[in-house]
Amino acid sequence: VEIRKYYNKYYVPNNMALIMSGDINYDDLIKKIDKNFSYMVSKPLALYDPAPEKPLTQIQKVDIYGPSAENLYIAYRGYAQNTRQSLLLDLIGSILSNGKAGLMDININKQQKMLRANAGYNSMKDYGVFILSGSPKAGQTLEEAQKLLLEQVDLLKKGEFDESLIKATVANIKLAELQGYDNNDVRADATMNAFIQNRGTEWDKTLASTDAMAKVTKKEIVDFANQFFINNYAVLLKHKGEDKSIMKVEKPTITAVKTNANEVSPFTKTIISSPIKPIAPKFLDYKKDLNFGKAGIADVIAVQNTENGIFRMGYRFEMGSYNYKLLPYAAQYLAFLSTDKYSAEDISKAFYNLACNYNINVGTEVTTVSLSGLQENFDKAVALLEDVLANCKPNEKALEDLKGRLLKSRENAKLNKSSILGGLMSYAQYGADNPFNYGLSNDEIKNMKSSDLIYLLHNLTNYKHTITYFGPKALDAFSADIAKVHALGKDFTPAAPMKKFVYTTTDSNKVYFADYDMVQAEIRWVRNAGLYDPTNAAKIGLFNNYFGGGMGSIVFQTIRESKALAYSTFAVYSSPNSKDKENSMVAYVGTQADKMNEAVAGMNELLTVLPESDKSFDLSKN
Structure with a gap:
């Protein structure tokens, strides 16, 4: 009931956006949108208005234990999107860490004082988060690594950084924007985020943020850093060790659910039956499209x-x-x-x-x-x-x-x-x-x-x-x-011979175990399947769609959806990256340790006897 109430409250036309980017005839598209969506009627909408978070007044420390390697995070609460403070924190993130010339890059990574160190800011609708993170090197404690990260913040607060970093950061951001907006996914994501954050009302600020960043002075950064970076952060220390606080529950009885993956809904039938203009594939013509x-x-x-x-x-x-x-x-x-x-x-x-x-x-x-x-x-x-x-x-x-x-x-x-x-x-x-x-x-x-x-x-x-x-x-x-x-001689130097590996042949089932302290079990099946043959490409694609390459596949629907034996599963016939290498049949189940035996039996059954479903097969073709 509560889910339905939530749906009726927020899933209304005046809280929706249609976002498209690509090779589109916009004059034609707007007519189709009007025809197909004009039936929707605006409804009363009370937008979510959260209460302000309480100020953070002290350092909060969290210790986490597990078998994986040590690392740490230091996080400061930031500000809402499109605010002056968030713009400054974006810039500060690059001054501290940009992969080349930031304070952390030069003082820590370049000098190899830690295994890695970086910083960055993530601005969201109501607040943001500024994160310093890193991994200690051999013989270094998490506390020592934390001290190194905070020392870079102190240098920032003292103004001990080259002012040219501001100009260079702006140039690199503009370059990233040019590269990113070549991609339709990036354009659509940027538009979607603007709608989520402010319903697009501040799109002009979003577009102008890089130019605004170019006008920021070093003094403004230093003054702001001294106000923002105080002892009110959260520090998370990930230790290698056993977590003594793990709580366990009894394994429940699981009854297999009858799935309907091979059924076709009326909505799907409408989409499949809709007339569309055939899309002519455009292949690269090496003689025409490339210049040699x-x-x-x-x-x-x-x-x-x-x-x-x-x-x-x-x-x-x-x-x-x-x-x-x-x-x-x-x-x-x-x-x-x-x-x-x-x-x-x-x-x-x-x-x-x-x-x-x-x-x-x-x-x-x-x-x-x-x-x-x-x-x-x-x-x-x-x-x-x-x-x-x-x-x-x-x-x-x-x-x-x-x-x-x-x-x-x-x-x-x-x-x-x-x-x-x-x-x-x-x-x-x-x-x-x-x-x-x-x-x-x-x-x-x-x-x-x-x-x-x-x-x-x-x-x-x-x-x-x-x-x-x-x-x-x-x-x-x-x-x-x-x-x-690019000076070159008269002849190239021959390279040393390339190492070649010999594939195993599988004449009987073999099992390899690796012990790892966790409550999950990850199981893979693999068998080499002969050299690549391009004539099989279409069949392989169809098989993977049908059998185990997606959420509607036989494997996913049986192992995960029906029997709840995995949090992740797939099975695919994998093609190599060059013609002189072999194909392989690969299957995977990630599950809870207490479900491992049932999960292995379930996957073995599917790999031995291929279930047949005409409806699923036809859907896989589409």
Whole structure:
């Protein structure tokens, strides 16, 4: 009854919004909206008006215990959306932590004083929350990590930060907005949030907030920080240990529910029977849609961006950690290195001031050096990136700190149930010689040498790679520009052979257990299923829709909805990411430990005998 009252009170036409973004004929759309929704009649609506929260006057501490790794959060109550205070806190969040040049980035992350540290502000309708968070490194207590985080707030309150951070932050926010509003989901979400927060009445403030931020002075930030950051925060300390306060209940009897997933409601029938214009698929034509050229001996693939002034460039290498185990560690090491011209801190600040981002992503088989930002800063950003790669210098202290963080991260991974489950999956598919285990041992990490890592970085662009570019410049102009700064020899250096793994063959059922202290049980089934065949793509998609890939599937409806044996479940025929790898049949049940036996039996039954439902099969096709 109360649910129905709530529905009737708030689910009324004058409390709704239709939000669409995309390739739409708006003149035609508004007529359809009027035709199909004009029957709705406005109803009395009393909007929710909460009582103001009581002021927080002291520090509140919460201790949580569990088997996973330690971390901490410090939270301050903020202000409502579109207020001056929230705008200042947004800006302060970036001054403290922006991934490159914030106080925490330079003073903690760059110096590796913690495993990680960051800060940020989340503004909501009535209040906001400003959060400092982090994870301690090996041998560091949560209290020591908390002290480090609060020290950065003290520096802010004293005004010990570069005023240029304000201008750079605004430039980076504008860049993020340009990139984000290219995406229809982002546009729709922004509109939806504006409706939720103020019914769209302050949309002009939302759009003008970045320009308003540009006018903020350092003095205003310091004055506000001293008023806001006082001893009235909440601190949450997550400890590794046993929670003594867990309460248990008796397991209830569960009766299977008859589901109606194979039934079609009148509403669904109306949608399915509605006439629609067939959508012609538009496939990428590599000969027409991509432009191919050369920059020295490197191939160039370019597409001109005619929408805005943003560029994205990459150096793509067909090699990765399967070729060089040290390569991912070299990429991490680079973040802490200086050159003859710049310190590591100066490099981070320079990229932030240019509103440009660079990243080295080392995969198992592919490595990408990517650079993106405003085209007006392209030349400076590329020159800086090339200087960093070619002239980075060893830093022995940074390497020792990195080794410590890597070893601590490994210890934390042993406490992470998802990481453990991933290791079991890899072992099941490949045996003892598997991708999960293929990496440096702890002893090998301890014995890593700067000279080996620096050699990989200095010689990275000597290996064969393709240059990709999406930006305002045409192919010829870009190729000419990049050739000036991206110096290449006459021939590429051949890469070391790539490590290959052998798939296991399954001739009998095998079970692998990993002990983990939790009240849940996570179970996966996996079987290798032969090499990829593109002619099976449509059948695989249909099978996954029907059997176990969605909420209406046989697996979900049987295991979760009918028998209540899982909080999450699926079963899919998974295709690999390259044609020389095998497909796999994968199933999963996440459940309570006391339901494990029933859940395993239920999934085994479905995997052994495929239930047939003509209605569900037809729905899966649609």
